[in-house]
Amino acid sequence: xxxxxxxxxxxxxxxxxxxxxxxxxxxxxxxxxxxxxxxxxxxxxxxxxxxxxxxxxxxxxxxxxxxxxxxxxxxxxxxxxxxxxxxxxxxxxxxxxxxxxxxxxxxxxxxxxxxxxxxxxxxxxxxxxxxxxxxxxxxxxxxxxxxxxxxxxxxxxxxxxxxxxxxxxxxxxxxxxxxxxxxxxxxxxxxx
Amino acid sequence: xxxxxxxxxxxxxxxxxxxxxxxxxxxxxxxxxxxxxxxxxxxxxxxxxxxxxxxxxxxxxxxxxxxxxxxxxxxxxxxxxxxxxxxxxxxxxxxxxxxxxxxxxxxxxxxxxxxxxxxxxxxxxxxxxxxxxxxxxxxxxxxxxxxxxxxxxxxxxxxxxxxxxxxxxxxxxxxxxxxxxxxxxxxxxxxxxxxxxxxxxxxxxxxxxxxxxxxxxxxxxxxxxxxxxxxxxxxxxxxxxxxxxxxxxxxxxxxxxxxxxxxxxxxxxxxxxxxxxxxxxxxxxxxxxxxxxxxxxxxxxxxxxxxxxxxxxxxxxxxxxxxxxxxxxxxxxxxxxxxxxxxxxxxxxxxxxxxxxxxxxxxxxxxxxxxxxxxxxxxxxxxxxxxxxxxxxxxxxxxxxxxxxxxxxxxxxxxxxxxxxxxxxxxxxxxxxxxxxxxxxxxxxxxxxxxxxxxxxxxxxxxxxxxxxxxxxxxxxxxxxxxxxxxxxxxxxxxxxxxx
Numbered sequence: 001x002x003x004x005x006x007x008x009x010x011x012x013x014x015x016x017x018x019x020x021x022x023x024x025x026x027x028x029x030x031x032x033x034x035x036x037x038x039x040x041x042x043x044x045x046x047x048x049x050x051x052x053x054x055x056x057x058x059x060x061x062x063x064x065x066x067x068x069x070x071x072x073x074x075x076x077x078x079x080x081x082x083x084x085x086x087x088x089x090x091x092x093x094x095x096x097x098x099x100x101x102x103x104x105x106x107x108x109x110x111x112x113x114x115x116x117x118x119x120x121x122x123x124x125x126x127x128x129x130x131x132x133x134x135x136x137x138x139x140x141x142x143x144x145x146x147x148x149x150x151x152x153x154x155x156x157x158x159x160x161x162x163x164x165x166x167x168x169x170x171x172x173x174x175x176x177x178x179x180x181x182x183x184x185x186x187x188x189x190x191x192x
Numbered sequence: 193x194x195x196x197x198x199x200x201x202x203x204x205x206x207x208x209x210x211x212x213x214x215x216x217x218x219x220x221x222x223x224x225x226x227x228x229x230x231x232x233x234x235x236x237x238x239x240x241x242x243x244x245x246x247x248x249x250x251x252x253x254x255x256x257x258x259x260x261x262x263x264x265x266x267x268x269x270x271x272x273x274x275x276x277x278x279x280x281x282x283x284x285x286x287x288x289x290x291x292x293x294x295x296x297x298x299x300x301x302x303x304x305x306x307x308x309x310x311x312x313x314x315x316x317x318x319x320x321x322x323x324x325x326x327x328x329x330x331x332x333x334x335x336x337x338x339x340x341x342x343x344x345x346x347x348x349x350x351x352x353x354x355x356x357x358x359x360x361x362x363x364x365x366x367x368x369x370x371x372x373x374x375x376x377x378x379x380x381x382x383x384x385x386x387x388x389x390x391x392x393x394x395x396x397x398x399x400x401x402x403x404x405x406x407x408x409x410x411x412x413x414x415x416x417x418x419x420x421x422x423x424x425x426x427x428x429x430x431x432x433x434x435x436x437x438x439x440x441x442x443x444x445x446x447x448x449x450x451x452x453x454x455x456x457x458x459x460x461x462x463x464x465x466x467x468x469x470x471x472x473x474x475x476x477x478x479x480x481x482x483x484x485x486x487x488x489x490x491x492x493x494x495x496x497x498x499x500x501x502x503x504x505x506x507x508x509x510x511x512x513x514x515x516x517x518x519x520x521x522x523x524x525x526x527x528x529x530x531x532x533x534x535x536x537x538x539x540x541x542x543x544x545x546x547x548x549x550x551x552x553x554x555x556x557x558x559x560x561x562x563x564x565x566x567x568x569x570x571x572x573x574x575x576x577x578x579x580x581x582x583x584x585x586x587x588x589x590x591x592x593x594x595x596x597x598x599x600x601x602x603x604x605x606x607x608x609x610x611x612x613x614x615x616x617x618x619x620x621x622x623x624x625x626x627x628x629x630x631x632x633x634x635x636x637x638x639x640x641x642x643x644x645x646x647x648x649x650x651x652x653x654x655x656x657x658x659x660x661x662x663x664x665x666x667x668x669x670x671x672x673x674x675x676x677x678x679x680x681x682x683x684x685x686x687x688x689x690x691x692x
Binding site: 177186 | 246254289290293332333345347349350
């Protein structure tokens, strides 16, 4: 036992510690960026709608590895199950907010900030061109019909739960239950 | 020949009065702890009855014990519960677990109410409260709920052993002046081929080399509870407080200090005998692969004659200490099981090779003739066996896997001993009758006398021949053996890491 723990201390512990260090500080180092700049008006005008769609839906990674927008937001009819329901629906966001406000939210700079998004994206800021692409995408999709797919998600969840219950019920169909109670009930019935 | 020693037991059911003193002694010493309230490492059942837990003998329900594969050539022994793959698949949800209701919900009474209730027109009562959640409960069952045939039209009729009797016979068993019952004290059988050991996924259960006591290592147990479902006698229990399984430890701390286990020591009927048996471990695999009717005979063949010089030499070679060999020669269990063939194992058909043997109870014989109001022993004694209240069939289903002959043989000997002693002491039986009885039982007067002496007049030292353990000698240098004798017991050097 002593030799084993000695081996652990000598060989495995340094490896483990360096791995933990990597996890802790590697990530932090990765996110030490300069304060983000909001996209300029000119850049927004030049934004790439198709690239914005890919970034929004997560087909393409953000440069600083921020989570894709669709995790929390729905937009139009994109996505089989729609977007997340945590954040507001962004289908017509461009008619409610102007470009500068949108850029301000996306960059966590200036006065319009989202209290939810700020802590997430301050560690993983969006680049200027990414912001521009996203704003362009959101503007382009204004007026599209809003698809409410929450019922679909709920329906699938319920069906999956019932299915799992049936499978588990079948697998464990022979388990013991109520031997004494069943026996007593049977005997009392026979007596009557 | 690989000789091993086993501390084995004989319970003489003819002497059991069903007082439950053994159960209480055990409970007070070992299972009066949180999480262990429902456990009865020793319990006494009324037979016919459903026992504890309910209908434990119905292995179609509980899946305990071993069974022989249904193959003509080289059938292997396998657990009735599950194979290895199924063990893995069922690891987190063991399907053959008895529920708390199948044992019983342990309870106490709210005694404080008797003293603290406000003054009122009625007497205060102590309501039963659950010892699990402390709330008032409606008591539905207990560990000996059908004691003395209580509620027999619900419980005793559902005895799994009566299942293959025809309805008229079964009806007869419960009609007045025909009914019978007897008591069956049960503890862990400390089997040679224990199913609990075979089923444990953690390898936490082991059989001690020096005396064959089967124990659960509380540090290794992970609470999978496969032992609970695999044991056909349902004598391992799960402690919900510590998250570990527990079972009868045959009071090994007492054995190691030369004392009989608590249930043996406290038995007022003196029905319990304890002694060493030497057996040949090489024969175990073959002894388990014979048809049901031969199981008892093969088990008896495995048990070796401790007086045979060859056996003694082989035992010494296998490392059995001299003191244990001497103890085996004085063992009362050897006499009952092998020499006299009076004691039989409980449900050998579970194929665990149980090492606790029972002498079947000889209950009142039904008399066809009565003279002047006194009962007369019949001249032809063996018609009376057929008229015995306990059907031989019932006993053979219990003690010899359905082999009637073994039970009849034991009964004939017991009847012969009675007649022989009656001839000696009362004198209303003639010598010819007594000798005829002995002859039919196939034994001599000497043997009858020996059976009588060990059954009726045994001393403490004759009933409990505890082998010498070397533990006290081993610790003598560093620890006072007398102090150890006083202090030793169940407990933990370290508290369990998980659990409540």
